[in-house]
Every structure is written in structure tokens, then in C-alpha cells.
Amino acid sequence: MDFTIAGILMLDGVTNGAIYALLGLAIVLVFAITRVIFIPQGEFVAYGALTLAMLQIGVVPGTVWLLLVLALLAALLDALKALRRRITASRVGIGAIKTLAWPALVMLLSLWAAPRQLPLIAQSLLTLAIVTPLGPLVYRLAYEKLADASVLVLLIVSVGVHFALTGLGLVFFGAEGFRNPSFWDARFAAGALSVSGQTLIIFMVSVALMLSLFLFFEHTLRGKALRATAVNRLGARLMGISTSGAGRLSFGLAAFIGALSGLLIGPTTTMFYDTGFLIGLKGFVAAIFGGLASYPAAAVGALFVGLLESFGSFWASAFKEVIVFTVIIPVLLWRSFQHGQVDEEE
Amino acid sequence: MPAFRPLLAAIAALIASAAQADINIGISLPLTGPASGLGIPMKNYIALWPQSIAGEKLNVIVLDDATDPTNGVKNAKRFVSEDKVDIIMGSAATPVAIAMADVAAESGTVQLAFSPAQLPPGKDYWTFRLPQSNAVMAHAMVEHMKSHGVKSVGFLGYTDAYGEGWLKDFSAVADKAGIKVIAAERFARSDTSVTAQALKLATANPDAMLIVASGSGAAMPEKAVVERGYKGKIYQTHAAATRDLMRIGGKDVEGTYVVSGPAVIAEQLPDSHPSKKLAIDFVQKYEKAYGAGSRNQFAGHAYDTVIVLEKVLPVALKKAKPGTKEFRAALRDAIENMGRTVFSHGVMNWTKEDHWGFTNETGVMLKVVNADWKVE
Numbered sequence: 277m278d279f280t281i282a283g284i285l286m287l288d289g290v291t292n293g294a295i296y297a298l299l300g301l302a303i304v305l306v307f308a309i310t311r312v313i314f315i316p317q318g319e320f321v322a323y324g325a326l327t328l329a330m331l332q333i334g335v336v337p338g339t340v341w342l343l344l345v346l347a348l349l350a351a352l353l354d355a356l357k358a359l360r361r362r363i364t365a366s367r368v369g370i371g372a373i374k375t376l377a378w379p380a381l382v383m384l385l386s387l388w389a390a391p392r393q394l395p396l397i398a399q400s401l402l403t404l405a406i407v408t409p410l411g412p413l414v415y416r417l418a419y420e421k422l423a424d425a426s427v428l429v430l431l432i433v434s435v436g437v438h439f440a441l442t443g444l445g446l447v448f449f450g451a452e453g454f455r456n457p458s459f460w461d462a463r464f465a466a467g468a469l470s471v472s473g474q475t476l477i478i479f480m481v482s483v484a485l486m487l488s489l490f491l492f493f494e495h496t497l498r499g500k501a502l503r504a505t506a507v508n509r510l511g512a513r514l515m516g517i518s519t520s521g522a523g524r525l526s527f528g529l530a531a532f533i534g535a536l537s538g539l540l541i542g543p544t545t546t547m548f549y550d551t552g553f554l555i556g557l558k559g560f561v562a563a564i565f566g567g568l569a570s571y572p573a574a575a576v577g578a579l580f581v582g583l584l585e586s587f588g589s590f591w592a593s594a595f596k597e598v599i600v601f602t603v604i605i606p607v608l609l610w611r612s613f614q615h616g617q618v619d620e621e622e
Numbered sequence: 623m624p625a626f627r628p629l630l631a632a633i634a635a636l637i638a639s640a641a642q643a644d645i646n647i648g649i650s651l652p653l654t655g656p657a658s659g660l661g662i663p664m665k666n667y668i669a670l671w672p673q674s675i676a677g678e679k680l681n682v683i684v685l686d687d688a689t690d691p692t693n694g695v696k697n698a699k700r701f702v703s704e705d706k707v708d709i710i711m712g713s714a715a716t717p718v719a720i721a722m723a724d725v726a727a728e729s730g731t732v733q734l735a736f737s738p739a740q741l742p743p744g745k746d747y748w749t750f751r752l753p754q755s756n757a758v759m760a761h762a763m764v765e766h767m768k769s770h771g772v773k774s775v776g777f778l779g780y781t782d783a784y785g786e787g788w789l790k791d792f793s794a795v796a797d798k799a800g801i802k803v804i805a806a807e808r809f810a811r812s813d814t815s816v817t818a819q820a821l822k823l824a825t826a827n828p829d830a831m832l833i834v835a836s837g838s839g840a841a842m843p844e845k846a847v848v849e850r851g852y853k854g855k856i857y858q859t860h861a862a863a864t865r866d867l868m869r870i871g872g873k874d875v876e877g878t879y880v881v882s883g884p885a886v887i888a889e890q891l892p893d894s895h896p897s898k899k900l901a902i903d904f905v906q907k908y909e910k911a912y913g914a915g916s917r918n919q920f921a922g923h924a925y926d927t928v929i930v931l932e933k934v935l936p937v938a939l940k941k942a943k944p945g946t947k948e949f950r951a952a953l954r955d956a957i958e959n960m961g962r963t964v965f966s967h968g969v970m971n972w973t974k975e976d977h978w979g980f981t982n983e984t985g986v987m988l989k990v991v992n993a994d995w996k997v998e
Contacts, residue, residue, distance in 0.1 A: 281821060288817040295814070451656055453811075453838035455870045541814055546842040546870055551812045589818035594781055594808040 280468040285586045291475050291544075293582025294482040298537050299559025300566070300574040301489065302530040307568045308506035309526040311427050312419055315434040318556020319441040320534025322549055323407050325542035326445070327535075329454035331399040336390045338448025339406050340383050346413040347379040353417070382406055396457060400539050404532065411531025412524035414441075419527075420520050438553070445549035453551075456542035478540045485533065486575065502526060554597075558585070561604055567611055577607075644681040645935065645944045648701030650712035650722060651736075655689030657715035660920045664714055664736060666912055667924035675928075676936040678944065683707070687718050694718035698725035698733075708944050708953060711927065712736055714920055716783075723749045730947060732954045734930065736923050738978075740787065746977045750957055752923040754968060754985070755978040756791040759860050759881045762985025763832075764795045766879060766998065772830040772855065776823040777806040778816070778843050779834030788834040788859060804828050811839040820846035830854050836861035841871035848874045855879060860985075863919075868993045878990045879998065885922035885966040887986065890997045896983055900929075900966040919967075926965040933960055 299317055306314040323339055330337035351372040358368045382405050389402055418437050422429060460473030493499040504512040505522040513519055537555075538547070545551075558581050565577020581600060588599040649668065651661035665684055674680055683705055687694040694713050701707040702725060710726050711734045713719045719739040726733035726748045733749045738756070741749060767775070775796065779785030785808060793803050805826040807819035823831060824847065831854060833843050840862035847856065856878045858867065863882040867875055884891055888901035904925040905917045934956035942948035962971045968984025987998040 281825065284821055285818055288815055292814055446656070451659060451837075452866055453870065455841065545814045546838055548812065548839070551814075554810075554812045555814060586815070586818050589807075589809070589813075589816070590822055593819045593822075596808075596813075597810065 281590075283467075283469050285590055286583065287469060287471065287475070289583035289586030290579060291478055291582070292585060293579035294478050295537050295541050295555065296558045296562045296581050297575040297578035298482055298485060298533050299556055300562030300578045301486065301571055302533040303556075303560055303563040304566055304568055304571055304574050305489075306526050306530045307563070309502055310415070310419065310423065310430075310523045312430045313427070313434055313560075313568075314530060315431075315556065315560070316414070316438040316441050317530060317534055317559060318552035318554065319438060319445065320407060320411070320531045320552070321538040321541070321555050322445055322449075322547055322552030323410070323441075324403055324535030324538025325456060325547040325551075326449040326454060326538075326549065327406055328399055328403045328456055328539060328542060329547070330449065331386075331390060331394075331402065332454075332456065334391050334393060336386050337406065338444070339410070340386045342444060342448070343379045343406060343410055343413070344383055346410065346417060347376050350413055350416045351375040378409055382409070396459065400459075403539060404535050407535035407538075408528060408532040411527035411529070411534075414531075415524050415527035420523065423520065423523060442550050442553065445552075449549045451549070453546040453548040454542075455546045456539075458543040472544075474540075474543050478544075481536065481540060485536065489529075489571075498525065558600060561600065564604055564607055564611075567615075644679045645675070645709075646681045646705055646707040647683065647709050647711060648697070648705055648707035649682065649684045650687045650694050650697040650701075650710070650718070651684060652689040652713055652715045652718065653686040655715075657689040657713075657718075660714040660736075661686075661689075663912075663916075663918050663921040664924045667908060667921040670907060670911055671924075671928055675931050676939055678935065678939065680931075687713050687715070689713075689715045689718065691718050691721035694722045695725055698722040702729040702731055706945055707731065708950055709734065714923075716740075731950050732957060734927060736920065740783070748954060750972055750977045750979070752926055752967070753919075754860065754883055754980045756788050756859075757795060758968070758978070758980045758982060759985045760788070760792040760795045761982045762987055763792070763857055763859075763879075763881045764799050764801060766881075766987045767796075767801055767830060767855075767857070768799050770830075770855065772801060774802050774804045774828040774830075775857075776826055776828035776831045777803050777834070778819055778823055778831060778847065779806075779808060780836075780839075781808040781810050784836065784861065785834045788832075792832065803832075809843060811835070813842075816843045816846045817850070819843075820850045820852070823847065824850040824852045827852075828854065830857055832857045832859075833862070834859050837864055838866035838870050840867050841869075841875060844871055844878065845874045857881070860919075863988065863995075868990060872993075875990050876993075880988045880990065880995075881985050882988050882995075883919060883922070883967045883984065884986050885925075886917055886919055887988065887995055887997060888917075888966075890995065891986065892997065895986065896964050896969050897966055900925075900964060904966040922966050926967055926970075929963065929965055930957065930960070930970075933963060 303314050303317055306312055327337040327339045354371050355368050418433055458474045459477050462473035464471045493503055501517045502522050504517055505519055509519050562578035562581050563574045566574030585596060585600050589596045651664055652658050653661045653665060668684060685697040687697055698710055701710050709732050714736040716737040716739055719735040719737045723733055723741055735749055735751045738751055738753045777789055779788055789806060805823050807823055809816045809819055831847055833840060835843055840858055844856055858878055858880040860882050863880050884895055884897040885901045885904055888905040891898040891901060904922055908917055908921050934953060937956040938949055938952040941952035958972055958974055960972055962969060969981045970979045971981050972979035988995045989998050
């Protein structure tokens with residue numbers, strides 16, 4: 277191995293690592309706030325990339341209908357709850373409109389936009405508008421009632437949600453894969469290395485997103501409320517912070533990050549309906565590095581996973597996944613020695 | 623109306639005996655689930671099958687196995703115990719077909735598998751496959767490599783049974799032709815990047831690169847290899863012989879050599895190819911019913927099944943009556959001794975030792991030219 281090869285491998289590893297970092301951050305975020313180990317994180321990556329692919333070929337993506345159906349279910353549940361509590365019809369109506377307005381708007385927009393072959397950027401924004409609201413709805417329907425259940429129960433629900441979303445992905449997008457067009461076709465040569473525009477976009481967007489997350493948590497009221505919920509749910513509630521609202525917001529952020537990651541890697545690989553799962557799992561390995569609590573450690577872990585994967589495929593491609601996932605074991609050992617015995621439900 | 627009784631009984635007996643003489647065929651196909659894309663076109667062609675062959679009515683039962691081995695076994699058990707079928711067919715999904723083979727062997731019923739089901743030696747006494755084996759396809763590919771002066775090959779394939787099967791079969795055929803596999807790298811369909819593998823292969827700089835992947839998964843590794851500046855010949859297997867390769871690969875896959883069965887490229891076949899007439903007949907029949915461009919490999923297997931039945935049923939009927947154990951055994955022997963038979967998918971010659979059967983006349987090399995197939 278000479279310097280050029282190492283350079284190319286490192287570039288490849290860091291590019292993938294940037295995506296794993298985004299997903300790792302989302303997984304840490306969701307876990308800190310809701311204690312949900314969010315296995316379906318990867319599904320949002322596939323949904324993002326494939327929704328854009330559907331728009332590219334001029335078809336209304338199935339995710340639009342999923343959004344609408346989930347919103348209807350949520351509205352129905354809200355109405356039933358209101359009925360039991362004898363809340364007036366007008367307030368129920370307003371609540372339902374609030375839940376349904378955005379999905380309906382997105383549906384109309386997609387119906388209008390799908391056959392029109394809008395520019396790539398417009399289609400990407402529409403994709404984010406379709407996939408992001410799926411997050412809060414998934415939380416509302418699958419997790420909210422169980423918010424106080426044990427981590428194990430929430431994990432089992434996550435497995436169920438993962439299977440449901442993967443199956444729906446097969447229905448919506450079919451068994452064949454798609455590759456999206458590049459956002460930026462330029463290529464830059466730096467010595468023997470050649471960097472594609474898409475790679476630069478991946479770096480820039482990842483860094484920008486991490487920075488804005490940092491600013492959001494440090495400098496906005498909502499961000500601080502999320503952090504408070506993460507530190508102490510009961511205390512936060514006593515301070516008037518809605519924990520279910522915090523849960524929905526964190527799932528919304530997770531879905532947004534997932535869809536964005538999907539848009540970013542869509543042009544560099546072929547996406548299938550089930551590709552997201554493995555990508556999400558690698559994000560999860562990265563999150564483990566941070567003990568599901570530390571954002572910087574998760575980001576560093578993600579870069580490590582990306583590099584390990586890249587060099588692992590070079591030396592022993594048949595054992596690549598084995599190498600990546602086996603790394604969890606020493607990391608878990610190290611973390612448990614470092615922190616000693618901790619009860620699962622503190 | 624006591625007078626009617628004997629008459630009714632006579633009619634009933636007549637119907638029963640007629641039903642007895644029907645040839646019962648049980649077919650299990652993946653009509654739902656991940657492999658439904660293979661099963662549905664087969665069902666479409668089965669709907670076009672003749673009503674009777676050799677003067678006997680065909681009684682065809684098609685069940686869905688949902689690409690699930692458990693369902694496939696359930697279907698096969700129903701076929702042998704309730705429907706008392708003479709032949710089991712299916713499935714188009716490999717794992718399901720493998721699971722069904724046990725039921726076929728236990729009950730002593732012929733199984734025509736629509737997928738390249740790898741069974742341990744001796745386990746396929748009752749099973750015959752209709753798709754081409756990798757070795758037959760590798761033969762066509764190696765012939766092409768030989769005539770183009772390829773001496774060394776780099777292998778980039780799936781980490782699953784398909785990739786490993788190809789590596790094994792291809793290495794064996796290539797070795798005989800003096801072609802060496804100098805590097806072998808693996809990847810998975812869901813990988814986000816194959817840059818590292820492509821880099822290693824490009825550094826080894828073989829004369830040709832063999833990529834073993836299926837459908838739309840075949841384009842990504844090839845793009846990665848081209849991106850690393852590899853300039854040699856690139857070969858793809860018959861699982862990649864779909865338009866998805868061009869849809870995703872775009873201009874990067876121009877000039878790729880792809881091995882394929884003959885059925886789907888009927889019109890382009892050279893006149894010397896034995897399957898040309900049947901392939902054209904299949905394509906015309908299928909596209910007349912289901913629209914232009916609807917042809918595909920698996921509907922072709924359903925077409926070839928009729929050729930088998932037309933050839934073996936008369937032979938077996940001479941020996942025994944349908945619905946009996948003797949008839950099923952006679953059918954098996956007839957298939958094994960069918961001899962050289964031209965299919966739309968190539969030339970079949972099942973023997974006692976070889977239940978795969980396609981001869982080396984089968985594979986055709988295609989080249990991607992202007993985002994379309996051209997026969998080499």
C-alpha cells in the first residue's frame with residue numbers, strides 16, 4: 277500500500293463516516309430524549325433517497341400516501357381521546373386540522389410537482405417535506421403511549437417499526453434499486469486524489485448540520501427544553517416542558533437527518549428499499565462509541581467506523597461487515613470498565 | 623326416481639375415471655414477496671399453456687408461496703397428499719425450490735425447479751432445473767475471453783451464494799482455458815461504497831474484470847471500477863442482463879460484455895443459434911398477450927416447460943396411467959432420457975449424472991452499445 281491508495285481509502289472512509297456521524301447523532305438524540313433505541317433510523321435514509329428517485333421518474337412516491345394515512349390515524353386517535361374527555365367538537369376539529377393540514381398540503385404539492393420534472397433542488401426540498409413529518413407521526417402512533425415503558429419494551433417496538441417500514445418500502449419503491457443524479461458533477465484533483473463535488477457536498481452539509489444542531493441546543497428555547505428533557509424527564513415536566521412534544525420534535529429531527537443523509541448518499545451508491553438498515557446500524561455502532569449519550573464521541577466513532585470499513589474492504593473484503601460489527605465488543609467492554617456497573621433503569 | 627340411480631352412478635364413474643386420466647400439475651410460484659417479479663411473469667405464461675397434451679387434459683394448480691420456503695413446502699405437501707399431482711413445479715425462488723426438493727424426493731414425484739437450486743449430490747434424483755447453471759454461462763464467457771486475448775481476470779462479486787457459486791464455477795472453466803483469476807474481492811448489495819475493492823482490483827490490473835451481481839445492484843461496482851480508472855474489459859453475469867444495468871450505470875457501462883440466455887434477445891440471435899426459432903416464437907406469443915417489451919427470462923422457463931411436457935408425457939403414458947406411482951417414475955425416467963432438446967433458453971440435455979442439463983451451446987455474449995444490447 278502506498279500513500280495514494282491510503283489517501284483514496286481515507287477519503288472514501290471519511291465520506292461514509294460523515295453519513296454515519298449524522299445518523300449516529302440522530303440515534304443519540306432520540307435515545308437521550310425518549311430512551312428509544314431507534315433502529316428504524318436507516319429506513320428514513322432509504323425513504324429519503326428513494327422518494328427523490330420516484331420524483332425523478334415523475335411518479336408520486338408512496339411515502340406521500342403513508343404520510344397521509346399516518347396523519348389520519350393520529351387525528352382519529354386524538355379525536356377518540358378527546359371524546360373520552362368530553363372536549364368540545366370545535367376543539368377536536370381544530371386539532372384534526374392541525375394534524376392533517378401539512379400532510380394534505382404535501383400531498384397536493386406532490387401531485388402537482390411529480391409529473392413536472394422540477395429542478396433537482398426543488399425535488400429534494402419536497403422530499404424533505406414528505407419524509408420529515410413521518411418522524412413525529414411514527415412517534416405519535418408507535419411510542420407515545422409507551423413513553424414510560426422500559427428501554428427493552430421501546431427497543432422491541434423499534435424492531436417492529438423497522439420491519440413495518442422496510443416492508444412498506446418494498447411496496448412503495450419495488451425491489452429494484454435506484455441511483456440519484458449528482459447534485460454537483462464537478463471533480464477536483466488534489467495530487468493523486470480526485471474529489472467529486474458530491475463528496476464535498478456531503479462534507480459541507482454534514483458539518484453545517486452538526487453546527488446548526490449545536491446552535492439549536494445551546495441557544496434556542498426549544499433546544500434547551502429538549503436538553504432538559506434528556507437530563508430529567510420528570511423535572512422537565514414540572515418546569516412545564518411537554519415531554520411528548522419533546523419526543524415528537526426529536527423524532528422529527530431524526531427523520532430530517534435521515535432523509536437528508538439519504539439525499540446525500542443517493543448519488544454515490546445504488547439505494548434499495550432495504551439498504552437503509554445496514555447504514556443505520558453502522559450509525560448505531562458509532563452512537564455506541566458515544567455511549568448513546570455523547571455527540572462528539574459519536575461523531576468521532578462514526579469517522580472511525582467509516583475508516584475501518586474502507587480499509588477493511590481493501591484488505592479483506594469478504595469479512596468487511598464482520599470487522600465493523602465486531603468492533604462493538606471491545607468498545608462495550610471499554611465503556612463498561614470505564615463506567616462500572618450501571619442499572620439499566622437508573 | 624330409482625331408475626336414475628344407476629345412470630347417475632355410471633356418469634359419476636365416468637367423470638371419475640376421466641378425472642383420473644387427467645394429468646395433474648402442481649405449481650408453486652412466488653406471486654408475492656421479494657421474488658414476485660419472477661413468479662408473476664411465469665404465471666402469465668402458464669395461463670397461455672395448452673389445455674391438453676398428448677390427448678390428456680392438463681389440470682394445472684398454481685399456488686402462491688410468497689417467496690417463503692415454509693409456504694413452498696406446505697404447497698408441495700398439499701400437491702402430493704391432496705391433489706395427488708403427477709409433477710411438482712417451482713419455485714422460481716431458489717431457497718423455496720431447495721426446500722421443496724425434499725418433499726418431491728420423499729413422495730417420489732418429479733420436480734421441475736424454475737431456479738438454479740444447488741442440491742447436494744444425489745439429492746436431486748427427482749429434481750430437474752430449467753434455468754442455466756453458472757458453469758454453462760461461464761463457458762460462453764470464457765470462450766469470449768479466449769478469443770479476445772484475456773489472460774488474467776479480477777473478480778468482484780456478491781458475498782452470497784451467487785457470488786461464491788460463480789467464483790467456483792468460473793475459476794474451474796477459466797483454468798482449463800489458461801485464464802487466471804488473479805484477485806477476488808467481495809461486496810454486498812447494500813454496501814454504500816465499493817471504492818476499496820475496486821481500488822485493489824485496479825491495482826492488480828487484470829486484462830478483464832468479472833462483476834457478479836444481480837439486477838440494479840450490478841451497476842454500482844462497475845461504476846466504482848471505472849471511476850478508479852480501470853480501462854480493461856468488464857464482464858457481467860446473466861443476473862445483470864436486465865435494463866436496470868443501463869438505467870443505473872448510464873454511460874459508465876458502455877462496452878460491458880454481459881452473458882445471457884438466448885430467449886430474451888430472440889430477434890438479435892445469429893441464425894446459427896439453435897434456439898432462435900423457439901425464442902422468437904416465445905417472444906411473439908408472450909408479447910401478443912402481455913404487450914411489447916414484456917418478455918423476460920422466467921416466462922421463457924414456463925414456455926420451455928411445455929416443450930418438456932410435450933416430449934415426455936407421451937413416453938410416460940405408454941408405460942403407466944396418470945395418478946399412479948408407476949406413472950411418476952416413468953415420467954422421471956422419460957425426462958432423464960429425453961436427449962438433446964432445443965429450448966427457447968438454449969439446448970437441454972438432461973442425463974443421469976446431470977440434472978442441470980443445458981449444453982455449452984446455450985450462452986450468448988451481449989455488449990452494451992448505446993444503452994442497448996448487441997449480440998457479440
